[in-house]
Amino acid sequence: MEKQKYSTGKSLVAGSLLHFTLLILFSIFEIPLAFSQQNKGKVSGKVISSDGQPLPFASIALLDQEGKTLKGTLSDTVGMFHFVTIIEGNYKVKITTMGFNTHHSKPFDISSRNNNNIHLGVFTLFEDAKVLNSVTINAKKKLIEQTIDRTVINVENSILSEGNTALELLEKTLGVKVDEDGKISLKGRSGVNVMINGKPTYLSPKELSTILKGTNSSSISKIEILNNPSAKYDAAGNAGIINIIMKKNTATGFNGAIALNSGYSRNAHYGSGLNLNYRNDKVNLYGGYNYAYRGETEYLDFVRRFYDTGIANGQPQRTSFQHTNTNEPLNTHNFRIGFDYELDKANSFGILINGNLGKYTHDSKTDNNLISNNNSTISKTITSNYDQQHWENLTYNANYLHQFKKEGRELSADVDFASNSFTSNLNLNTITLLSPDAPSGTIASRKGYVPAVTDVYIGKVDYTDQFGKTVKFESGLKSSFIQSDNNLKYHILDNGNWVYDVNGSNHFKYKEQIHAGYININKEFKGFSLQVGLRGEYTQTQGHQITSDSLLNRNYFQLFPSVFLNKPIGENHQFQAAYSRRIERPDYGDLNPFRVFRDPLLYYQGNPFLKPQLTNTFQLSHTFKGKYTTAINYNQTNDAITWITGQIDALNTTFETPKNLSKAINYGISFTASTELLNWWTGTYFANAFRNEYRGSQENEDFKNANTSFSFNTQNSFKAGKGYSMELSAFWYSGSVYGISTYKASYAVSTGIQKQIFNDKGSIKLMVNDVFQTNRYQEQTFFQNIDMNTDKRLDSRRAMLSFSYRFGNQNLSKKERKSASEDIQSRVKGGG
Missing domain, CATH: 2.60.40.10 (Immunoglobulins)
Structure with missing residues (x-):
């Protein structure tokens, strides 16, 4: 077996990028001199x-x-x-x-x-x-649009939007990758701040993944990607921001839409939805409900090799072969209700309630065979894991917008409250079959109850003003208060009685408050524009380990500057340079030291001593004719938070826990093209070459894990005439690294066809996701005493048939106003 090597030395890619960077800088500042006269x-x-x-x-x-x-x-x-x-x-x-x-x-x-x-x-x-x-609501935007500061994917125009989840849509998005645990990365960088309607979710990665799995893609309007957000936005998310914007009708009068879908993968899938809207000159009332059921089955093969010497080298003394079949039925309910009221031309306010409720079941069976180096059986175990999870995510928002008489001057205010409740009921039963050491076999049972409650309170005010014709000023204040309570209770079956597991149980409370203020100034000069911003955030956290009666308090103040330069050259060329500093704070799930068992020999455990990671991001980009964008980026993260695998050889047990590595470096070059190849064929293509380097120490040994990787995404739309249209999307990721682990390449192809019916008010869509069933995750870890391989085959190939119909008045309103509760990011352009 080929071992992962940890090497040092100067990268050839770095040298090439340096030459290209110097070329762009020369173009920005030197070429215009020839025409300056x-x-x-x-x-x-x-x-x-x-x-x-x-x-x-x-x-x-x-x-x-x-x-x-x-x-x-x-x-x-x-x-x-x-x-x-x-x-x-x-x-x-x-x-x-x-x-x-x-x-x-x-x-x-x-x-x-x-x-x-x-x-x-x-x-x-x-x-x-x-x-x-x-003009009716059928007027379509392009599927993918590239603006000055973000990439916009108009999901509602995509055939592939039907029958998917929000998480699966992200996986098809340019430059975005979703791993087997639902963690999201952008251009090879982990630590993405995912927002919904311009608002942070404040959920742990696992909870966010569950919410996105439970969000029907048909309720999403568009996805925005900001690789380098300005100081106006939260500094959280060292890899940038992904903003998911839900649908909201802007047509006048009464109107609505219904949707139905059904399909099959390894199990059944079906769902339905209803959206209603009423709008006049003063009032806009809207609401919607979506239901979805998703049956999924996935397969996992996990091979671990154990060495008595404590070093993974030579012949292992024991090898564990583990195979898991998991059924994961998911029931979700999403609803949205709100209204906007325009008091007069200068003042408006709105109220919005969002809800996401669901039930998720993890029902798995694991066979684990432990074999000695002479191929004799040491033990055979069968573990059944039945974990039923419920969640309720409710968000309440009140917003106000005032537009002053002076043009360009605006004041907005938002107040939010979000209540998030996750409950897990776990039953873990392990049977050890006949073996020389246990001729009669044994049974071990564990049950767990994990209630998790997170409440979020947010207040913010934003002010925008225009000074003269060339200066734009933005400022704002924001405060957020978060408190979470996790009380994990484990019981073990002992002689027919359930006994409280003192060592496994844990009660953890976490409080966090962040107070922020920012200033942005955008100035247009002769021949270029410049935006500078500064954001300050004061953070105070408290982690209370009630079980062990330990308290960990932290408070710190950080400044986050940002600079954006935009320079057009002639009609066809536009150069941009950007710098920003960002932060990724550990969430309460990462900080909570309780153990979550997948089976008796595999568990996950948090780390209460995690520090926040800080990232400096640089980007240079060039856009040609508004269609072709080339970007170079360099990012350096200190105290990088990374999940690390550990192993207890004597117990044949593996665990994962988050740790701060000393440094993570990411740099690369990407190319995006939006083209109309023929009058019936339009496509968007994204290619990215990047290098990730992780540096740190594990068990007092320094290491460096680095790899140069490549990725490619494409979205293609075809007009077939007579109301027919087709779509084809694909992605490919080469091998990559994360922490001390290495991932093999993966790819997937999806396609769909659509027919417009009922005078274009209705449509029938057939979608096939991951046609060749190739989207799988293969991981290898070889470091110190750890030698293991993971192969996870998701239930990703799925055929879905859907029907949608719009009724009522579908004419666009002559005037559209966005309330403060909607996508805050789109009100004012950000920096490049």
Whole structure:
């Protein structure tokens, strides 16, 4: 068997990246000098609707005298637009946006004899009644859009969105990987902050994974990926932010939609949903409910080799061959109800309640054969693990938005309360079959009750202002209070009586409060724009180990600066540079030292002495024609939190626990392309080459585990005519490393077909996920006394047939307002 090697030395990839980085820096600061003598003017203006509201993301084209388009841009979130480095000449601008009449400005000229900084004033666009009457909710955005600061995947436009879970959708997202335990990484980096509707979940990775598994993909509108968030957003998430935005109808009048789906993998899958909405000029009432049942069966092979010398070398004295079959039925209920009310043009408020309730059952049978080095049987055991879990996740939000008379000035406030309850009832029974040491066989039984309650209280205020035509100012305050209570009780069957297990049981309470403030300033200069931000966060935590009566208090203050530079060169090129500092705090599940048993010889245990990890992130990127983006990134994490495998040879027992490694380094280069290959074929392609290096110590021995990895994602859409469309997606990940472990390559291909019916108000979709059943996780760990292999085969191949139908008024509303409870991130553009 090939052993994992831990090597040192300078990487060839690092040298190549350095040359490429220097080339981009040279391009940013040197190339424009050749044209600087011709760059004369700057043009700006603002776009509003007839009722005085700013029109964000309107298309602005700069035209020459003959009407030829020279440059293009979009208005920002307050309706402002800018053109810079305009040479002398006569021009006009054309403004277009969906649902409004096209507007042409009066001609203007830029000349050295006149003021070359021209503000065109305010343009008022009027609604196009014909367009509003003809445009329905069927108007689709592109499946994947690349904006200045994020990648947006419009999930509701995807055939593959039906019959999947939110976690499976993330797995198909560009640059995102979900491992066998539900942990999420982005561009090869772990520690992603997952948000729902712009709000952190404050759940442990396991609880978040369960919630995402229980969220039907049909209720999701889009997924946003921010690799380098600005200081406006929480500093949590050293790999960036993934924001999942749920559907919310913006059509006027009364309308709704129903959905049904059914399918099969190794077990049955089915679900249904209903969404209703009523909107008029002042009030928007909305609600929805989704139910899903997912039957899943997965297979796990686990081989462990034990050495009496304490060093994994040569012939093992004992080898454990373990095979597990697991049935995992999942029942979920999701609901959402809320209303927005517009007091007047300047003030609005809203209330929102989100709920996610479900039941998950882990029902597994494990065969474990322990073999000596001469192939004789030492022991045979059969373990049944029946764990029934229930959860309730309820979130309440009240929000307020005030828009001042001064354009660009806005104040918003949010108050949130989230109640999260997870309960686990575990029954673990192990039968040791006939062996030389136990001729009659033995039975060992353990049962556990694990109630976990987490309450979250959040208050935040954000303020935005515009100074002149080139300066945008953002600031805000936020406080969050979290308290969790885990009371794990184990009992062991002894002579027919259940006896409380003092050593295995544990009661752990955790409190955390974070107080934050930030300032962001965005300034446009001649030829480039710059955004600088600073966020300060004070953290106070308390972990109370009630069982052992130990208390661990921590408090610390951290500053998180961010800098973003954006420089366009001509019409087709845009360069960006970004730096940010981020933090990943250990969650209460990582800190809680209680043991969770998979079987008697495998358990997981938290670490109350974990420290937060801090990451410095650098990125350089270049976008060509708004379709092709190349990005170089470098990230260094100190005190990296990593799950490490340990082993007790004398007991033939393996465990996993989180530890702080001294350092984790990630750097790489990625390429994204959004193309229309033919008029009936559009595709988005993402390729990433990266290197991960983990450095630290395990049992007083230093180690370095490093590997250069590659990944590829693609999403393709095909128009087949007569209401038919098809979709094909695929991903491939090469071998990678995590901590002291190595993962083998994996890939999957998914496809689907859709037919529009009932005058495009309904659709029938057939989706096949992981067509070739190739999405599996193969892990190898070889370090010190640990020598083991894991092969996990998920229940990922699934065929689903779904039907959806929209009813009521489907015309788009002429005016859409986003309340503070919705996607806070989309209100103001972030940095690059």
